[in-house]
Amino acid sequence: MVDTEESIALRIETEKLQRAAYVLKAVGHPTRISVIDILGQCERLNVSQIQEYLGVEQALLSHHLTTMRDKGILKTEREGKNIYYSLMDRTIMNIIQCINGCKSF
Amino acid sequence: MVDTEESIALRIETEKLQRAAYVLKAVGHPTRISVIDILGQCERLNVSQIQEYLGVEQALLSHHLTTMRDKGILKTEREGKNIYYSLMDRTIMNIIQCINGCKSF
DNA sequence: AATATACATAAATGTTTTTACATATCTAAA
């Protein structure tokens, strides 16, 4: 099949959906969504602070944070010994609202 | 530790987050998010129709649909030989908008 | 320079998901 304007449009749509799925998978984990939640409230926190809040083991949390950063959900800035994490785009917080807004859940 | 009002409030919050993670995981797959997308547009479709649109193998699609139904995302109604699927709660479509609204992705 | 703190990375292991393939069930029609 040859590309038509329509099929190109469809492919772009598809890419967006793929991307959405990719991000959603990255968010669909209790620890990771808690990170989003807390960074939604606190603007930025270092790893130890997040660890305290969530009570997760250090290496495990580090894995989750790295994953989220790799996937473009979080960003970091070092400050001395500490590394501060924050949301790359704060509109992602809407996801939590969106889910909680669904009556069916 | 004994429950205080605060800890109860926290636990409810935590449950919401858990629930959100659960739903997001259920949605975080290319095929499944495409199903949501298409049912957002078409209101209801039978399995063969969805299959045509998405080009996924029958049994595999069926598994995904069953999963989504079990998790409260979709509902079904039989009509003769066909089974029609639709969104349990159409506000779930906002998730797609939400993701696509994030500049960072 | 030695030590402590904060965080990341690597490797091993366990768990869950995804997919494929085979087969079963339900319904309508012949």
Add this chain to the structure above:
DNA sequence: TTTAGATATGTAAAAACATTTATGTATATT
């Protein structure tokens, strides 16, 4: 009551993820 069409289910192999434990690296402090 057989057959065909539509969809579901069982199961096993493969792939992806999550977790743990151990170790590494960067930075600051002594």
